[in-house]
Amino acid sequence: SVPGSARRDWKPVADAVREEYLWAWRQYVERALGADHIKPISGGREDFFVEGHSVGLSLVEAVDTLWLMEADAEVARAVQWIVDDLDFDVDAPFQVFETNIRMVGGLAAAYHCTGDQRLLERAKDVADRLLPAFTESPTGLPYRYVNLASGAVSDPETNIVEIGTYIAEFGVLSQWTGDNRYYDLAKRAMRVVYDKRTELGLLPHDINAETGQWRNRQATIGPPGDSYYEYLWDGYRLFGDPELKQWYDTLTDAILSKQAERHDGLLWFPQVDAFTGEVLSREQSVLAGFYAGLLAESGHVAEGRAYHDAFTAVQERFGVIPTSVDYSTMTATRVDNALRPEFADSALMLWLATGDEVFRERAHTHFENMVATSKTNYGFASLTDVTATPPSQEDTCPGYWWSEQMKYYWLLFSDTPRLDYRDNYLSTEANLLRGARR
Numbered sequence: 001s002v003p004g005s006a007r008r009d010w011k012p013v014a015d016a017v018r019e020e021y022l023w024a025w026r027q028y029v030e031r032a033l034g035a036d037h038i039k040p041i042s043g044g045r046e047d048f049f050v051e052g053h054s055v056g057l058s059l060v061e062a063v064d065t066l067w068l069m070e071a072d073a074e075v076a077r078a079v080q081w082i083v084d085d086l087d088f089d090v091d092a093p094f095q096v097f098e099t100n101i102r103m104v105g106g107l108a109a110a111y112h113c114t115g116d117q118r119l120l121e122r123a124k125d126v127a128d129r130l131l132p133a134f135t136e137s138p139t140g141l142p143y144r145y146v147n148l149a150s151g152a153v154s155d156p157e158t159n160i161v162e163i164g165t166y167i168a169e170f171g172v173l174s175q176w177t178g179d180n181r182y183y184d185l186a187k188r189a190m191r192v193v194y195d196k197r198t199e200l201g202l203l204p205h206d207i208n209a210e211t212g213q214w215r216n217r218q219a220t221i222g223p224p225g226d227s228y229y230e231y232l233w234d235g236y237r238l239f240g241d242p243e244l245k246q247w248y249d250t251l252t253d254a255i256l257s258k259q260a261e262r263h264d265g266l267l268w269f270p271q272v273d274a275f276t277g278e279v280l281s282r283e284q285s286v287l288a289g290f291y292a293g294l295l296a297e298s299g300h301v302a303e304g305r306a307y308h309d310a311f312t313a314v315q316e317r318f319g320v321i322p323t324s325v326d327y328s329t330m331t332a333t334r335v336d337n338a339l340r341p342e343f344a345d346s347a348l349m350l351w352l353a354t355g356d357e358v359f360r361e362r363a364h365t366h367f368e369n370m371v372a373t374s375k376t377n378y379g380f381a382s383l384t385d386v387t388a389t390p391p392s393q394e395d396t397c398p399g400y401w402w403s404e405q406m407k408y409y410w411l412l413f414s415d416t417p418r419l420d421y422r423d424n425y426l427s428t429e430a431n432l433l434r435g436a437r438r
């Protein structure tokens, strides 16, 4: 670690993060309370899951972040809205994966931080409405959509992210309620996928939930492969399940030996044919950046550092990392960026794993560039073109902004007493499910 004298005082940066966040929260409460999204340029409201029916997504995503920032009056306001106005009895199909990581996860984190039993009840309520997607499936691979009121399921044409990103949220529900159904259904879906790995130990990413047949050949650690791998490790970390660790290690060894390559001295993870190993694409999604943190957390620190170095080169080139780049030419293949948090996610994970100040410096740049390009009238806006001067904004702010990068910056710079920095767990949506210090 850095000798005391060289260690920078990050408190002013922590104060700036908290000030920006509480300013954005005030705009949301005044103009869009209960909306899934605020429209940050116009101050309007926007639905995320179902057109015409918001379920307070940004508010639910914000609760644990507000709590970690010791904004207790704002926490109380948010909890009051959840108790009084949040209703999941909506006769419409909700995407099972997004509803889990955002709503189940957000409510579970709010309960973990506040201890308010009513929040656990709401987390269980919405999780129970998702279960038919698993129990109605002939293979155990969940359907993509479920009607929260009728339980009708739909869309078996799914992928390993939407099949395998449940065990963290479902597992703590099983732990906190004593009902193992949640854990067992989440783990079974992961096992079915793992048992279909190819001879090379790689996974394609698209699969039919009714037939169990792969629908593509490409393997990726980016979307829609990413959080399947993440949750194998997370399930082991949270619940000590040795099978999940064995599955994770087997797949990760295959990825590191067959799905990684050096280019201009930087480490990258191309898309490859899962059956032959042939490189199919050298495009890298900004979402793949989470993998640097996962590698570091799971004992592959050198590779994690090297992959974060690669994305740092992209951040240094573009200022704000484009949605995807071709790393063989370092050109943007998609110039937008929907306020994606992954670079900051893995910066926090790498800092926790190594104590190396360089990750706080990189995250500080990420924060400053985000404020400089996304801040607008009533909040922070996604960007439609990071290469424009100035970058052009879109009148929308994604729900994960309230849960992810602002929380990562706060934890990196504040040294808040509300987090156990040695033993904690943040889900793929940065929902705090372990390590709150009340």
Ligand SMILES: O=C1NC[C@H](CO)[C@@H](O)[C@@H]1O
Residues within 6 Å of the ligand: 227, 287, 340, 341, 342, 400, 404, 428, 429, 430
């Ligand atoms: O796992 C996820 N994928 C996409 C979003 C962030 O880019 C967010 O919902 C979450 O981090």
Ligand SMILES: [Ca+2]
Residues within 6 Å of the ligand: 227, 290, 427, 428, 429
């Ligand atoms: Ca994530």
